[in-house]
Amino acid sequence: MTEKNNITVHLNIWRQKYGEKKGRFVKYSVDGISPHSSFLEMLDLLNESLVKKGEEPVEFDSDCREGICGTCGLVINGIAHSPQQAIATCQLHMRKFKDGETITVEPFRAKPFMPIKDLVIDRGALDRIISKGGYISANAGSAQDANAIPIPKEKADLAMDAAACIGCGACVASCPNASASLFTGAKISQYALLPQGHPEAKRRALMMVEQMDKEGFGNCSNHGECEAVCPKNISIGNIARMRREFFKAVLRSR
Amino acid sequence: MKFDAKIPGGPLEQKWDSYKGHLKLVNPANKRKFNLLVVGTGLAGGSAAASLGELGYNVKVFCIQDSPRRAHSIAAQGGINAAKNYQNDGDNIWRLFYDTIKGGDFRGREANTYRLAELSLNIMDQCVAQGVPFARDYGGLLANRSFGGAQVSRTFYARGQTGQQLLLGAYGSLMRQVNAGTVEMFPRREMIDLAIIGGKARGIVCRNLITGEIESYAGDAVLLCTGGYSPVYYLSTNAVNSNATAAWRCYKKGALFSNPCYTQIHPTCIPQEGDHQSKLTLMSESLRNDGRVWVPKKEGDKRRANDIPENERDYFLERKYPSFGNLVPRDIASRNAKEVCDDGRGVNPTGRAVYLDFRDAIERLGKQVIADRYGNLFDMYLNLSGENPYETPMMIYPAPHYTMGGLWVDYNLMSTIPGLHVLGEANFSDHGANRLGASALMQGLADGYFVIPNAIGAYLAGTELPPVSTDDEAFKEAINYVNTKVERLLSIKGSKTVREIHIELGRIMMDKVGMSRDEAGLKETIEKIPKLREEFWQNVNVPGSGDDLNKNLEMAGRLSDFLELGELMARDALMREESCGGHFRDEYQTEEGEALRNDKKFTFVSAWEHKGDDKTPEMHKEELEFDRVTPSQRSYK
Numbered sequence: 109m110t111e112k113n114n115i116t117v118h119l120n121i122w123r124q125k126y127g128e129k130k131g132r133f134v135k136y137s138v139d140g141i142s143p144h145s146s147f148l149e150m151l152d153l154l155n156e157s158l159v160k161k162g163e164e165p166v167e168f169d170s171d172c173r174e175g176i177c178g179t180c181g182l183v184i185n186g187i188a189h190s191p192q193q194a195i196a197t198c199q200l201h202m203r204k205f206k207d208g209e210t211i212t213v214e215p216f217r218a219k220p221f222m223p224i225k226d227l228v229i230d231r232g233a234l235d236r237i238i239s240k241g242g243y244i245s246a247n248a249g250s251a252q253d254a255n256a257i258p259i260p261k262e263k264a265d266l267a268m269d270a271a272a273c274i275g276c277g278a279c280v281a282s283c284p285n286a287s288a289s290l291f292t293g294a295k296i297s298q299y300a301l302l303p304q305g306h307p308e309a310k311r312r313a314l315m316m317v318e319q320m321d322k323e324g325f326g327n328c329s330n331h332g333e334c335e336a337v338c339p340k341n342i343s344i345g346n347i348a349r350m351r352r353e354f355f356k357a358v359l360r361s362r
Numbered sequence: 363m364k365f366d367a368k369i370p371g372g373p374l375e376q377k378w379d380s381y382k383g384h385l386k387l388v389n390p391a392n393k394r395k396f397n398l399l400v401v402g403t404g405l406a407g408g409s410a411a412a413s414l415g416e417l418g419y420n421v422k423v424f425c426i427q428d429s430p431r432r433a434h435s436i437a438a439q440g441g442i443n444a445a446k447n448y449q450n451d452g453d454n455i456w457r458l459f460y461d462t463i464k465g466g467d468f469r470g471r472e473a474n475t476y477r478l479a480e481l482s483l484n485i486m487d488q489c490v491a492q493g494v495p496f497a498r499d500y501g502g503l504l505a506n507r508s509f510g511g512a513q514v515s516r517t518f519y520a521r522g523q524t525g526q527q528l529l530l531g532a533y534g535s536l537m538r539q540v541n542a543g544t545v546e547m548f549p550r551r552e553m554i555d556l557a558i559i560g561g562k563a564r565g566i567v568c569r570n571l572i573t574g575e576i577e578s579y580a581g582d583a584v585l586l587c588t589g590g591y592s593p594v595y596y597l598s599t600n601a602v603n604s605n606a607t608a609a610w611r612c613y614k615k616g617a618l619f620s621n622p623c624y625t626q627i628h629p630t631c632i633p634q635e636g637d638h639q640s641k642l643t644l645m646s647e648s649l650r651n652d653g654r655v656w657v658p659k660k661e662g663d664k665r666r667a668n669d670i671p672e673n674e675r676d677y678f679l680e681r682k683y684p685s686f687g688n689l690v691p692r693d694i695a696s697r698n699a700k701e702v703c704d705d706g707r708g709v710n711p712t713g714r715a716v717y718l719d720f721r722d723a724i725e726r727l728g729k730q731v732i733a734d735r736y737g738n739l740f741d742m743y744l745n746l747s748g749e750n751p752y753e754t755p756m757m758i759y760p761a762p763h764y765t766m767g768g769l770w771v772d773y774n775l776m777s778t779i780p781g782l783h784v785l786g787e788a789n790f791s792d793h794g795a796n797r798l799g800a801s802a803l804m805q806g807l808a809d810g811y812f813v814i815p816n817a818i819g820a821y822l823a824g825t826e827l828p829p830v831s832t833d834d835e836a837f838k839e840a841i842n843y844v845n846t847k848v849e850r851l852l853s854i855k856g857s858k859t860v861r862e863i864h865i866e867l868g869r870i871m872m873d874k875v876g877m878s879r880d881e882a883g884l885k886e887t888i889e890k891i892p893k894l895r896e897e898f899w900q901n902v903n904v905p906g907s908g909d910d911l912n913k914n915l916e917m918a919g920r921l922s923d924f925l926e927l928g929e930l931m932a933r934d935a936l937m938r939e940e941s942c943g944g945h946f947r948d949e950y951q952t953e954e955g956e957a958l959r960n961d962k963k964f965t966f967v968s969a970w971e972h973k974g975d976d977k978t979p980e981m982h983k984e985e986l987e988f989d990r991v992t993p994s995q996r997s998y999k
Contacts, residue, residue, distance in 0.1 A: 126572075126910035145638035152640055152861070159859050159914065164906050167913055169428065171601040173641045175742070176526055177432040199745055224572055225911045232549070235429050239541040243534030244493045248413040248811040249484070251491035254518075255448060258502025268495040268520060271527060275431055304493045 114140050115207040119154065121166055122214045126225040133212075143203040147190070148173060148180060150202055151213075168227040175199040175339060178274030181281070182227055183214040188278035188337040196276060196339040216281035220288075220323045231277050233323040234291060240319040241312035242295040244304050263301050270297040272340040279334035279342075285326030290334040292320050293350035294342050300353050310357040317354050363971055363982055365618065368772040369473040374990050375455075378477045381773070382816055386823035393418035394544075396822050397581040399566055401553045401608055403430035405525070405803055406786025407587030408532035409810030415539030417815055422579055423536070424551040424568060426603055426916075431533040434589060434601040435806060438525025439646035439739065440509060441517035442489075442803040444482040449506050453514040455479045460991060462801060465511040465691050466766070466794020467943035467959060468993035469624070469967070471986065473773060474791045478801075481808040486518060488811055492531040496520050507735075509799040510647050511691035511998075517800045522646050522738045528803055532810070551577065552916065553608040554847075555840035556584065556615050556782065563782035564830045567840040569848075571916065574909045576841050578832035582822060583781045585814065586612060587806075590765035590787040592625065594924045594931065595876070596868025598762035599631060599644040605920035606927055609769055609788050617777040618969035618982065620790035621767035622927065623935035626797055626944045627877050628763030629695035632746055633715040637865070642761035643746060645718075645739055647799040650688045652723035652732065653756070655679050655695070657716050661706040667717055667755045678702055686998040693796045693944045693957075694998060696760035700877050701955070703759075710757050719755035760877060764802060766793045766944060767934070770969045770984070774817035775809060778969075780825070783818065785809040790967065795943025848908040851918045856901030860918045863898050867921070867928055870894070875932050880948040884936040888929060895925040930970060930979060937981060940964045952995075961993050 116139035124131025138154045145153070148170050155165035170180040175196040182197045184190055190200040205211065215223060220233040271294070279290035296313055299305025305312070328347055335344040370381040388396065396419050400411040403425040411423040427433060445458040459479035463470055490496065490504070496518050497505040506515040520527035539545040550571040557565035557578070565580040591606035592598035613619045630650065632643045656675045663670065678698055680687045688695075699716045702708065709715050724732050729752060733740070740751045747757070768790040775783045775791070786806040793801065870890055874883035898921065906912040941950040941957035942964070950958045966983040973980055 142636055142638045144635045146640075149638050149640050153638065155914075156859055156861060159903055159905050162905070165914060167911055171427060171432055171603050172434060172437045173602055174437060174643050176523065177427075177434070177436050177601065178429075179427060179432050195745060199742075201745070201748075203748065228911060231428060235431070235537060235547075235549075238431075238534065239537040243531075243538045244491065245538060246488070246491040246535075247416045248409070248488055248535075248815065251484075251487035254444075254446065254486040254490040255503050257490075259498055260502050261498045261500050264495055264498040264502075267493075268497075268527075271495050271520075271530065272523065274526075275429065298495065299493050302493050302495065304491060 113143055115143060115202065115205065117141065117150070117205055117208070118210040120210060120212040123166065123226050124223055131223070141202050143201070145202050146173070146198060147184070147200040147202065148198050166227065167225045170198055173198040176274060178276040181216050181276045181278055183216060183281060185212050188216060188282040189339055193336070194339060194341050196274065216277050218280045218286035220286070220325055221277060221280065233325070234275055234277060234288065236323060237288065237292055237316055237319045238295065240315040241308065242316065244299060245308060257303055259302060267298045267301040270294040270301070270342065270346050273342050274340055276339065278337045278339065280325065282333040282337040283326065284331055284333070285329060287328045288320050288325040289328035289347045289350065290338065290342055290344065292316050293346040296353050297346040297349045300349055309353060310360055313350065313353040313357040314361070363778070365770070365778050365969065365982070365984070366772065367471065367984060368774060369471070370773065374472060374476050377473050378480055385816060385820040388819045388823045390418060394420055396420060397422065398583050398585065398818065399579055399581040400424070400585045400587060401566060402433065402587035402589065403533070403536065404433035404435035404587060404589060404786060405529055405532055405806030406810045407585070408433065408529060408536050409807050410585055410587060410785055410814050411545055412532060412535035412539050413811050413815045414818065415542065415544035418544065421539070421545040422548060422581065423545055424548045424553060426550065426552045426571065428549055430536055430547060430549065431530060433529065434604050435529045435803070436526045437601065438803055439522045439644065440648040441507060441519035441524045441800040442485065442528060443509070443516050443800040444486040444518060444804070445479055445516060446483060446486060448504060449515045451514045453516050457514065458482060458516065461512050462798055463794065463991055464996060465798035466796050467957065467996055468794065468988065469942050469986065470792060470794030472988060472990060477813070478792045478805055478808050481812050482804050484812055485804060485807045489528055489531050492535065494520060494527045494531045507648055507651055508689065510650060510689050510695065511798040519648070522736065525803060528807065532807070553588070554844045554919070555611050557834065557836040557840050558615060558779060559830050559834055559836045560828070562780045562827070565832065565837060567837060567844055569844060572911055574912070576844050578837040578841065580830050580832050582827050583783060583818060585783045585785060586769070586788050587785045587810070588788045590768065591924070591927055592762040592765055594867070594928050595762040595871045596864045597634065597639060597642050599628060599642050602640055605923070607920050607923045610923040610927055612769060612777065612779065612782060614972050615779065616972070617779045617782060618770040618971055619767070619930065620770040620967050620969045621934065622931040622970070623875070623938060623945050624766035624795045624943060625762060626692055626764040626766060627696045627760040629692055629699055629760050630718065630758045631761035632743065633710050633712065633757055633759035643742070644761070644763060645743060645756065645758060647692065649718060649736060649739060650695070652735065653688065653718040653720050654722060655688050655716055655718055657702045657707040657709060667709070676707070683998045690998045691796060691798060696877055697946060699760055715757040715759045717755035718758045720751060721755070724752065764797055766790065766795060766797055770967070774820065775813055776817070776821065781821065783814060785814060795945055847919065848915065851902070851904045851915060852908055854900065854902050854904065856903050858897070858901050859903055860914055860921055863894065863902060864921050866894060867891070867925060871928050871931070875928070875935055878946045878948050879935050881936065884932045887932040888936070891925060891929040891932070898922065898925055933979070934968055934970065937968065938964055957996070965993070
């Protein structure tokens with residue numbers, strides 16, 4: 109907490125103007141960083157100093173800053189979110205860096221994620237995948253009693269594991285094919301595991317996979333990079349389950 | 363100004379049912395002819411937009427985030443209350459109602475709170491049907507936990523991510539309607555003004571946060587679901603983009619603002635460390651189920667927590683409130699933590715923290731059970747603080763978290779501007795002076811899934827709504843206001859950053875309008891804030907342009923509104939010469955230091971009317987009538 113523990117880091121940050129196709133890396137140094145501050149708070153500090161100098165701050169997205177909203181997401185030293193596993197960028201702390209270290213910061217890159225400005229990108233493609241079936245069609249007011257269908261605890265727990273996805277897109281950014289299979293597989297899994305999801309299972313698998321392809325996401329080739337960077341530890345087993353659901357749906361629709 | 367809460371007649375238990383039975387309805391074939399504008403996609407806005415789409419209305423929905431799934435409801439951890447009595451422990455609708463109205467220190471509306479308790483049952487049914495993966499017991503049935511302010515187990519939860527799972531349920535339903543074409547989604551839009559035509563709310567003006575364009579949208583009604591105003595304190599548990607701008611603009615256009623001084627400072631947050639911080643992180647209140655709160659008995663005891671023997675620890679909540687113990691409501695837990703720290707017994711090098719200790723629970727239940735219940739929260743704490751809560755007690759301290767005050771609404775959730783409906787945290791209606799845990803999710807979803815789909819139909823069916831277009835003068839005026847403000851902000855080019863001024867505002871607010879308030883401090887605040895506002899308008903430095911993504915510009919606009927709202931909060935707190943719930947006035951306390959209400963003078967909802975930028979706002983009163991409960995001194999002993 110004392111000032112003598114404060115550190116300096118050198119940043120190599122991606123900057124791209126709004127509306128421009130090409131960006132570039134720009135070097136900045138930030139000093140006086142408390143090791144207790146988060147990575148994004150370090151970027152706040154950089155931006156404060158840029159504003160003071162009359163320069164334009166580096167734009168980046170963030171909101172809850174506690175790892176649940178999925179808004180933030182940077183590639184830090186080549187790794188989506190953070191070199192530390194199972195956290196979102198906002199949960200990374202400066203105590204994980206050495207004084208004087210150089211850090212490269214880039215946006216999530218994938219064809220379906222259009223760059224907007226600096227580190228800010230458009231992930232609307234993920235919403236469009238959900239719109240094709242990432243739900244159970246239950247109109248408000250039509251439900252039976254909440255305890256009417258018992259659900260085995262193991263299934264409910266597995267469904268929760270899959271449902272923990274925060275929709276950040278790190279899986280896409282880290283995949284050499286820019287596949288959204290972990291994201292889509294997690295949603296399909298959640299509802300495949302729960303009895304409430306069964307009536308629409310076939311339609312859901314077909315439509316969501318079709319939309320994923322339409323958006324320009326690549327195929328899964330079992331690299332496993334997605335699971336490694338996922339801030340919520342979503343298992344690649346969910347991709348296997350998505351495939352089963354998809355094949356079942358294809359076979360049944362013939 | 364006259365305003366009527368429009369509470370239906372009849373006995374409390376039958377009000378909602380009989381109200382629904384007598385509503386005017388919109389013919390199913392006519393619903394698609396109505397255009398509804400929903401602002402915000404949290405639990406209230408997301409569920410409202412989805413449900414209205416399901417009914418067949420034409421809905422446009424707006425959010426500041428890049429996706430509707432990211433609204434700050436997502437961060438709610440602990441759970442959602444429902445009076446299901448699945449645990450056979452004596453719960454029912456009346457008890458949830460009573461706990462909620464008592465928890466709010468008898469400063470809420472009976473009829474609204476009762477309706478909320480009734481709807482809690484439907485919400486749970488709805489969310490399970492949507493596939494929300496709630497925690498279950500081995501028999502496959504739903505599990506419950508207990509929460510502050512209640513002696514029954516009625517809180518349903520999805521690990522420590524209940525808000526996330528409920529929001530994703532609402533978001534799924536919303537995206538289903540987007541796919542069906544009933545709902546059109548507009549992300550990265552910030553509502554900056556309201557268009558009033560013929561005395562009714564008929565549209566909104568937004569800034570497109572990517573292109574900077576000012577956009578107008580016309581409709582038949584506006585639903586404001588934009589959350590609370592905790593970031594007026596700068597550091598809070600809210601998201602960094604959470605703001606009060608839309609609500610504040612509606613206030614300035616004639617909607618009354620109620621009970622702005624009722625703010626909740628949540629007891630279980632990770633303590634503040636230094637000036638670098640951009641937000642504070644909440645640790646779910648559910649931790650108080652198994653964690654024991656204590657500080658050393660001795661002042662200035664610098665030993666490590668585990669080195670302090672049992673008889674030298676003061677479990678102050680258990681000592682002072684034996685029947686509720688660590689599960690007292692939030693306002694009481696927070697105030698007591700502040701007190702022991704003021705006494706010099708706080709821990710952490712800052713002296714502003716208390717311990718939350720799981721040692722006994724781990725001994726009694728085993729590490730695995732505790733990990734199952736709170737695993738993700740423990741991981742989060744370890745990551746943030748670098749300390750392992752399985753081995754050493756957590757350190758916690760209160761932080762601004764939720765605001766009970768908000769725009770005044772009647773029983774139909776309509777503000778004093780016809781057609782402007784306000785849902786969720788943005789309204790004032792259901793929690794009185796203090797909100798109990800696991801009730802915010804309940805209220806957001808009750809408003810969105812069940813109240814507004816009924817109430818909006820009655821408004822639309824019973825109101826003359828001639829067609830309007832965005833060429834109307836009201837839109838031009840609003841666009842002009844937004845453009846002028848943006849230009850002004852960008853042209854100041856002073857020497858202070860937006861953040862520096864926000865930190866200053868936060869300090870004043872936390873110090874004088876925080877966990878305890880007094881006359882002198884509040885008067886001082888009412889003088890100080892206008893000066894800070896002046897400094898802002900003369901000396902802020904907003905870089906960049908208004909023609910593209912510019913987060914500093916967004917933040918500056920929001921801060922300019924907080925700089926006005928903060929003053930209203932202080933005025934409201936000064937006016938209310940009593941202590942109730944989250945509003946604690948040092949001058950008004952019992953001998954034991956508990957909140958002392960003055961029911962004779964203050965059993966009312968304050969409703970402030972904007973009279974012009976240079977004028978003092980005028981306060982109106984909605985007297986609260988208690989037909990069924992008798993306000994009593996709130997005791998948790």
